[in-house]
Amino acid sequence: MRVYVAGHRGMVGRAIAAGLAARGDEVIARTHAELDLTDQAAVAAFMQDQKPDAVVLAAARVGGIQANNSYPGQFIYENLMIQSNVIHQAHKAGVQQLLFLGSSCIYPRLADQPMREDALLTGTLEPTNEPYAIAKIAGIKMCESYNREYSRDYRSVMPTNLYGPHDNFDLETSHVLPALIRRFHEAKVAGAPEVVIWGTGTPRREFLHVEDMAAASLHVMGLRAEDYARATDPMLSHINVGTGADVSISELAQMIAGVVGYEGAITQDTTKPDGTPRKLMDVSRLGSLGWQASIGLGQGLQDTYRWFLDHQDSFKGHAS
Ligand SMILES: NC(=O)C1=CN([C@@H]2O[C@H](COP(=O)(O)OP(=O)(O)OC[C@H]3O[C@@H](n4cnc5c(N)ncnc54)[C@H](OP(=O)(O)O)[C@@H]3O)[C@@H](O)[C@H]2O)C=CC1
Numbered sequence: 314m315r316v317y318v319a320g321h322r323g324m325v326g327r328a329i330a331a332g333l334a335a336r337g338d339e340v341i342a343r344t345h346a347e348l349d350l351t352d353q354a355a356v357a358a359f360m361q362d363q364k365p366d367a368v369v370l371a372a373a374r375v376g377g378i379q380a381n382n383s384y385p386g387q388f389i390y391e392n393l394m395i396q397s398n399v400i401h402q403a404h405k406a407g408v409q410q411l412l413f414l415g416s417s418c419i420y421p422r423l424a425d426q427p428m429r430e431d432a433l434l435t436g437t438l439e440p441t442n443e444p445y446a447i448a449k450i451a452g453i454k455m456c457e458s459y460n461r462e463y464s465r466d467y468r469s470v471m472p473t474n475l476y477g478p479h480d481n482f483d484l485e486t487s488h489v490l491p492a493l494i495r496r497f498h499e500a501k502v503a504g505a506p507e508v509v510i511w512g513t514g515t516p517r518r519e520f521l522h523v524e525d526m527a528a529a530s531l532h533v534m535g536l537r538a539e540d541y542a543r544a545t546d547p548m549l550s551h552i553n554v555g556t557g558a559d560v561s562i563s564e565l566a567q568m569i570a571g572v573v574g575y576e577g578a579i580t581q582d583t584t585k586p587d588g589t590p591r592k593l594m595d596v597s598r599l600g601s602l603g604w605q606a607s608i609g610l611g612q613g614l615q616d617t618y619r620w621f622l623d624h625q626d627s628f629k630g631h632a633s
């Protein structure tokens with residue numbers, strides 16, 4: 314198969330591209346500088362020229378709670394444009410298979426826990442990331458609509474919070490896990506007496522290692538169409554990807570302090586937003602299709618901290 318991976322230099326896209334290459338697929342890739350996916354004409358020309366057998370859509374404007382809250386216009390515009398261009402132009406170029414990556418933030422802020430796929434569109438979204446979530450919901454619905462009208466095989470996976478090598482460690486725009494690895498590491502090196510975490514520490518999050526996410530993506534892409542159809546519904550076709558277990562942000566901070574070897578105090582800045590109180594995925598749909606996560610949070614944190622230590626020079630100059 315010739316597979317176009319959009320976002321192949323991102324944390325997830327590069328892991329998926331490596332997995333595809335390892336199983337013998339030919340990976341087609343373009344950097345952001347080579348192909349701006351918000352440019353409709355450029356994406357159309359690229360798809361017509363390449364006509365890949367399949368597309369993985371792992372390019373997006375991505376960020377943590379503060380980035381989402383600070384740049385809502387950029388998050389909704391860029392994500393709607395990227396996914397509309399890639400999905401529509403793939404369809405126009407005759408691409409039959411596509412995998413769209415959404416996010417667990419598509420579910421209502423106060424959805425029943427763990428969150429099943431059918432919680433979609435049953436309530437009000439979390440305000441800190443509503444624009445991003447609206448774009449992701451539109452992506453799912455676009456895939457379903459092209460399947461229904463044009464008999465395409467466009468599948469959607471909804472990852473929980475992801476982490477691992479090649480994550481974004483910029484303290485202003487990153488997600489909590491890489492931010493805390495960096496914060497605790499820098500506090501240890503500086504001998505700082507305390508590390509301040511954002512919010513109350515009570516929100517709960519589920520964390521999936523990027524290698525597990527890549528494996529789950531390949532698994533879903535490889536499912537027979539009849540198996541995917543049996544587990545899903547034409548108008549509720551997305552599949553949750555997670556571990557099925559969560560921790561509080563305070564518990565996460567304590568785990569990271571342990572991995573890093575930081576022994577000072579941990580305090581809270583409650584002027585920062587908490588976001589969704591809890592986001593735990595119900596992963597039974599994916600489980601019934603034969604996949605489950607294998608990298609525990611303890612092991613994943615060790616692995617990610619090692620990667621951070623090996624690459625920390627490349628973060629100098631970014632916010633700290
Ligand atoms: N990280 C997480 O915790 C989660 C991620 N997801 C989803 O997983 C997917 C991958 O995320 P992740 O790997 O973490 O994100 P990254 O930010 O690491 O990667 C995103 C990639 O998309 C590229 N990109 C962004 N805008 C454009 C554009 N206009 N044209 C071309 N390329 C572009 C980026 O290139 P460049 O850097 O050069 O701009 C980057 O390589 C996304 O769909 C995201 O929404 C879902 C849930 C959680």
Ligand SMILES: C[C@H]1O[C@H](OP(=O)(O)OP(=O)(O)OC[C@H]2O[C@@H](n3cnc4c(=O)[nH]c(N)nc43)[C@H](O)[C@@H]2O)[C@@H](O)[C@@H](O)C1=O
Binds near residue numbers: 511512
């Ligand atoms: C993947 C997911 O990611 C985002 O949603 P989020 O889960 O709320 O994101 P987050 O990882 O940034 O924060 C999780 C929790 O952690 C707390 N927190 C403590 N200290 C730091 C800290 O230093 N940085 C950050 N970022 N958060 C911190 C923070 O206050 C919050 O309570 C959205 O982009 C959303 O769209 C999305 O899809």
